[in-house]
Amino acid sequence: MPLIGQSDLSVPVVVQARSRVAPPRAFDIVVPIDLSRIFTRWGPFPGVRGVRDQGGPWDAVGRTRTPLLTDGSTADERITELTAPSSFAYEITGFTNILGRLVHGVRGEWTFTPDGGGTVLRWTYEFHPRPGRHVLVAAIIAPLWRRAMGAAMGRTVRVIDEASGPA
Secondary structure (H helix, E strand, O other), X not given: OOOOOOOOOOEEEEEEEEEOOOHHHHHHHXXXXXXXXXXXXXXXXXXXXXXXXXXXXXXXXXXXXXXXXOOOOEOEEEEEEEEOOOEXXXXXXXXXXXXXXXXXXEEEEXXXXXXXXXXXXXXXXXXXXXXXXXXXXXXXXXXXXXHHHHHHHHHHHHHHHHHOOOO
């Protein structure tokens, strides 16, 4: 059963960027990316220092892992969709920090769209607020998270471009 249903009131945050790398290569780099390379502490949000309990390569629906955050908290992550080389989606639940008191979880989705010889990367992060928390998540968490996502997206594009060699 999906974390967010059709009748749920969610709070989406979307960022996008361009890479000079074609979608298949960008997809192959982003799906298994080392989270600690792109998620550093930003404002009130901790970074990622690693993962544990990853059951095999991060490349198939149903795979799970536990991101370890720099504030000592954790979360549970699971791949829910994977359509190479165009998109993948995941859910994050079980936040052990303050976010766990605000949201049931998050659905994330990445899409990789051809753009000339490169790719438009689009990342959607959809919060599923707990009852009575929608306004707080929409008014405070989402705008701050959009800025943190933008910084993480910039680092992601650098990782993609560096892994693919000189332009």
